[in-house]
Amino acid sequence: MKKIKLILETGEEFVGESIGHEIDGAHSLGELVFNTSMTGYQEIISDPSYCDQMVVMTYPLIGNYGVNKDDFESLTPALKGLVVRECPSEGSNWRNEYSLRDFLKRFKIPGIAGLDTRELTKKIREKGVMKAVLVPETFSVADAKPLLEKSLGNDQIARVSIKNPIHFPGEGKRIVLMDFGYKKNILRSLMRRNCDVVVVPWNATTEMIQSYRPQGILLSNGPGDPKDVPGVLPVIRDLQKMYPMFCICMGHQLFALANGADTEKLKFGHRGGNHPVKDLSLGKVFMSSQNHGYAVTVSSVEKSNLEISQININDNTVEGLRHKTLPAFSVQYHPEACPGPEDTGWLFDDFLNSIRK
C-alpha cells in the first residue's frame, strides 16, 4: 500500500492510502470542497464544474459499484483529487467496467483513502473552503507551504469549454447550448426531448450564435467564479432579447450578473443530492442536485431586471430567477440531475414550452 498526504492551508496534515494517479515527486493543488451525495461519484468526478477542486466525499463508502461506460458527465475529468474514507479495490455491479481506482489512474486523478472525511468536512464547514495539496508522504507541512501559496488561476471555463461548435441533430427545436463546462446530461435532457442542439464555446459572439438560427438558448454550468468571464455578459443581454433562455448554475450566475444583480462566494457551498428548494409561485418544495460555491446575492436582486422564483430551504439563498419582462429564467441547481434527484426535470419542458409560446 502506497501512502500519500493531504495538507490543508490551515497547516493540518492527513496521511492515507494512494488510490489514484501516483503523484510521486509531484503534487496536486486544488480547492478542497465536500460533497454529501451517497452515490453518483462517477458523475461527480467527471463534472467539469469541479475543475481545480479536490472533492471530499462525506459518505464513507465510495467506489462500491465501480465505474461504467455510460455515466460520464464529460470525458476529461478536471478535478484535482478525490478524498474518501473507504474505496474497495473492485466494483460490484452488472454495469461495472472497471474499478474506481483504475478509473482514477487512467484519468490521472490523484486520490486518497482512509481519511475521516466527516472530520474533514467539519473543518471545511467551520473555516470555509480552502486550498489543499496532495503530496508524497515524505513532504512536510513546511514543504507544502509554498505549494499552497500558488494561485489556482481564473481560466477554468476556457480550459473546460469546447473550442469549436458541435451540432447534435434532432427533429425538434433548435437550441444553442453555451458551453461553460456543460454536463452531458444537459445535452441528453434536450435530445431526449427531440431538440436539435448546437453546442458553442463559452466565448461565442452574438453573431455566431444568431447564425445557427436558434429557437432557444441554454447557458450551462461551469467551474470557477462567474466574475471571471465579464465578456459573456453583453452577449447574454443581446440573446435574452431575441430568444427564450434557460440558465443552469454558472449560467444562472452569469444571467444574474448580466441583469444587474450580484454574486458572492459562499463559505462552503452546496454540493450534494438532497438540497431542498422551494418554488415560490408553486408553493412546492423539490429535492435538487447541487454543486456550487458561489450564489446570487439576495439583496442585489431587488434593483435588477429579475425576480427571485425559488429559494433554498436550508439557508434561504437564491435558487431560481426569472426575468421581469423577457422569457428567460434560471436555476442555481441541476435539473439534469446526474447525479441525484430528477424532481426538477420538468424545467426543461417549461423551457421548451416557453419557445412554443
Ligand SMILES: NC(=O)CC[C@H](N)C(=O)O
Ligand atoms: N456547477 C456550476 O455551474 C457551479 C458554478 C460556479 N462555478 C460555482 O461554484 O458556484
